[in-house]
Amino acid sequence: MPLLERDCRRDEVEEHKKNLPLSGEPEDYIEAYLMEIEELKRRGKLDRYLSEFGLRLNIEDLFFAGNETTSNTVRWCVLFLICHPELQEKLQAEVDNVVGSDRMPSLNDRNRMQYTQAFTMEALRLSHLTPLGFPHAATEDVEIAGFRFPKETMFLANVRRCHMNPKFWPDPEKFEPERFLNPDGSVKTKVPSFIPFSFGKRQCMGESLALMELFLFMAIFMQKFTFRTTTGLPHPKAEGVESITWKPPKPFQFLVEERKH
Numbered sequence: 001m002p003l004l005e006r007d008c009r010r011d012e013v014e015e016h017k018k019n020l021p022l023s024g025e026p027e028d029y030i031e032a033y034l035m036e037i038e039e040l041k042r043r044g045k046l047d048r049y050l051s052e053f054g055l056r057l058n059i060e061d062l063f064f065a066g067n068e069t070t071s072n073t074v075r076w077c078v079l080f081l082i083c084h085p086e087l088q089e090k091l092q093a094e095v096d097n098v099v100g101s102d103r104m105p106s107l108n109d110r111n112r113m114q115y116t117q118a119f120t121m122e123a124l125r126l127s128h129l130t131p132l133g134f135p136h137a138a139t140e141d142v143e144i145a146g147f148r149f150p151k152e153t154m155f156l157a158n159v160r161r162c163h164m165n166p167k168f169w170p171d172p173e174k175f176e177p178e179r180f181l182n183p184d185g186s187v188k189t190k191v192p193s194f195i196p197f198s199f200g201k202r203q204c205m206g207e208s209l210a211l212m213e214l215f216l217f218m219a220i221f222m223q224k225f226t227f228r229t230t231t232g233l234p235h236p237k238a239e240g241v242e243s244i245t246w247k248p249p250k251p252f253q254f255l256v257e258e259r260k261h
């Protein structure tokens, strides 16, 4: 039996099973899933799509899809901060104005912290963490724009090309959060050629969660710390590890200084 099938997340699921049967609202995803299995079993309607093995794979998927992506985007954000100390000052001014230093930033502050949101979006654009998205295959023969694609043709979303296309992004290599702001300072909601979470039926399920997390990371970092290079000079260039599937930033050193309010 493959290792994944035998061991993956078994302990978490077994731990949750000790709380069953539950009567009230589920407290987390695992409880909700297990309760649904129980309910379908009771009604004689359990099919092969819901199972404990499926649950364990789902948990593994969520950890994989949500963990590396978000943590690498935070690393990109820190790298862009040390490349652009002047933008870091703008972010700090925004959090100081909106939140101050007596309480932690929260998601309720998000709508009033447009520059922080725009900075994060620009980091997502320029890092294009998944340069070609994830591969998908046609489930049947299709014709698109006059081209015929047989069943099982592999399709890739060219995220890198969309994010670096000068038609949509003048001077595309430049890190410029203002691209994501309307003239009145509000954040743009529909941005053509911006697909960090891909698009269509299989687009990232964690997009809203990721944007919430990234906002909180940036707002809290900027309230509490200043990030600098070890030389005191701006970091020369934000470079990633070049690969067609995955683009984390190249390793870099930095100093974290606590802000005195």
Ligand code: HEM
Residues within 6 Å of the ligand: 061, 062, 063, 065, 066, 067, 069, 070, 073, 129, 130, 133, 134, 135, 157, 196, 197, 198, 199, 201, 202, 203, 204, 205, 206, 207, 209, 210
């Ligand atoms: C900055 C953070 C993130 C980025 C850049 C990102 C990006 C992506 C991309 C490009 C895809 C592929 C979509 C496709 O197949 O066309 C994807 C899929 C997915 N993401 Fe994310 N993601 C992020 C965070 C998260 C988080 C926090 C979660 C959940 C905890 C998550 C869960 C998923 C799942 C479950 C899928 C598969 C969706 C499916 O195949 O139907 N992601 N993500």
